[in-house]
Amino acid sequence: MTIHKIIAVAALSIVTVAGAAHAADKLVVGFSQIGSESGWRAAETKVAKIEAGKRGIELKISDAQQKEENQIKAVRAFIAQGVDAIFIAPVVATGWEQVLKEARDAKVPVILLDRGIDVKDASLYLTVVRSDAVYEGEAAGDWLAKATSGKPCNVVELQGTVGASVAIDRKKGFEKAVAEHPSLKIIRTQSGDFTRAKGKEVMESFIKAENGGKNICAMYAHNDDMAIGAIQAIKEAGLKPGKDIMVVSIDGVPDIFKAMSEGDANVTVELTPNMAGPAFDALIALKKDGKAPPKWIKTETKLYQPDTAKAEYERRKELY
Numbered sequence: 001m002t003i004h005k006i007i008a009v010a011a012l013s014i015v016t017v018a019g020a021a022h023a024a025d026k027l028v029v030g031f032s033q034i035g036s037e038s039g040w041r042a043a044e045t046k047v048a049k050i051e052a053g054k055r056g057i058e059l060k061i062s063d064a065q066q067k068e069e070n071q072i073k074a075v076r077a078f079i080a081q082g083v084d085a086i087f088i089a090p091v092v093a094t095g096w097e098q099v100l101k102e103a104r105d106a107k108v109p110v111i112l113l114d115r116g117i118d119v120k121d122a123s124l125y126l127t128v129v130r131s132d133a134v135y136e137g138e139a140a141g142d143w144l145a146k147a148t149s150g151k152p153c154n155v156v157e158l159q160g161t162v163g164a165s166v167a168i169d170r171k172k173g174f175e176k177a178v179a180e181h182p183s184l185k186i187i188r189t190q191s192g193d194f195t196r197a198k199g200k201e202v203m204e205s206f207i208k209a210e211n212g213g214k215n216i217c218a219m220y221a222h223n224d225d226m227a228i229g230a231i232q233a234i235k236e237a238g239l240k241p242g243k244d245i246m247v248v249s250i251d252g253v254p255d256i257f258k259a260m261s262e263g264d265a266n267v268t269v270e271l272t273p274n275m276a277g278p279a280f281d282a283l284i285a286l287k288k289d290g291k292a293p294p295k296w297i298k299t300e301t302k303l304y305q306p307d308t309a310k311a312e313y314e315r316r317k318e319l320y
């Protein structure tokens with residue numbers, strides 16, 4: 001190991017979740033998590049710990065605080081520790097080749113969670129557990145076109161983190177729906193970085209630029225947290241979210257169901273936070289029977305409207 005690598009390993013703070021001892025028969029998984037930008041992300045981390053516990057797996061979580069360089073350091077640290085597998089929720093899609101080659105050389109399988117990456121050589125990772133994010137954006141757009149009954153509708157879009165596969169795909173999917181429904185028009189689009197604070201800030205600037213919000217028919221956000229920030233901005237501008245400006249977003253976190261039940265939001269497209277469960281199962285099948293998983297383990301997508309919002313809120317607030 002080089003001095004550089006030793007320093008990187010020592011500098012990383014990695015939290016071990018299930019049991020400190022590394023028994024010979026116990027799988028140890030290192031998880032490079034993006035951070036805690038949204039309610040969905042917090043839920044994914046929580047569910048990963050629960051799913052690890054259910055299977056008796058030791059999970060070491062490293063928080064990258066939204067930085068790819070921290071994720072790369074964490075992966076190197078996990079390799080040095082001799083973990084059985086590495087899970088990565090990649091903050092952005094590019095820049096992964098080198099460190100994934102290092103994992104492959106060390107014979108440590110890598111499973112991607114909730115976001116994809118751009119690599120020429122797909123053998124650099126075992127599988128990816130994620131939704132069809134293009135479909136999520138398309139479902140949101142199709143719903144909006146139907147809900148506005150073909151009447152002209154100016155949409156402002158809050159994008160996720162720049163360079164994240166989910167932001168790219170959710171934009172692509174929504175644009176696909178817009179191309180099929182000419183009544184919808186995206187008049188402004190900007191990143192709100194998947195956070196409530198940024199979602200609110202960007203929405204405020206959209207409202208200011210669009211005649212105090214009067215030119216805006218709907219707001220499409222790549223996640224619920226940005227939508228919740230935007231709802232606040234709409235209220236502060238003296239408008240009624242869900243009515244004066246329709247609110248359409250993705251994730252299915254408890255707070256958006258609360259907003260829907262109060263009439264402040266119109267629809268959410270659910271992304272399950274249980275990415276780790278299917279990843280652990282794929283890893284166990286590989287280790288025990290040598291069975292390789294499909295390259296994409298696709299999670300289910302479901303659209304929710306206000307009619308079930310209250311019940312969904314009650315159900316989810318316990319889970320998250």
Ligand code: AHR
Nearest residue numbers: 038040041114166194223
């Ligand atoms: O990659 C999944 C996305 O990342 C979620 O939709 C968003 O809330 C999170 O930050």
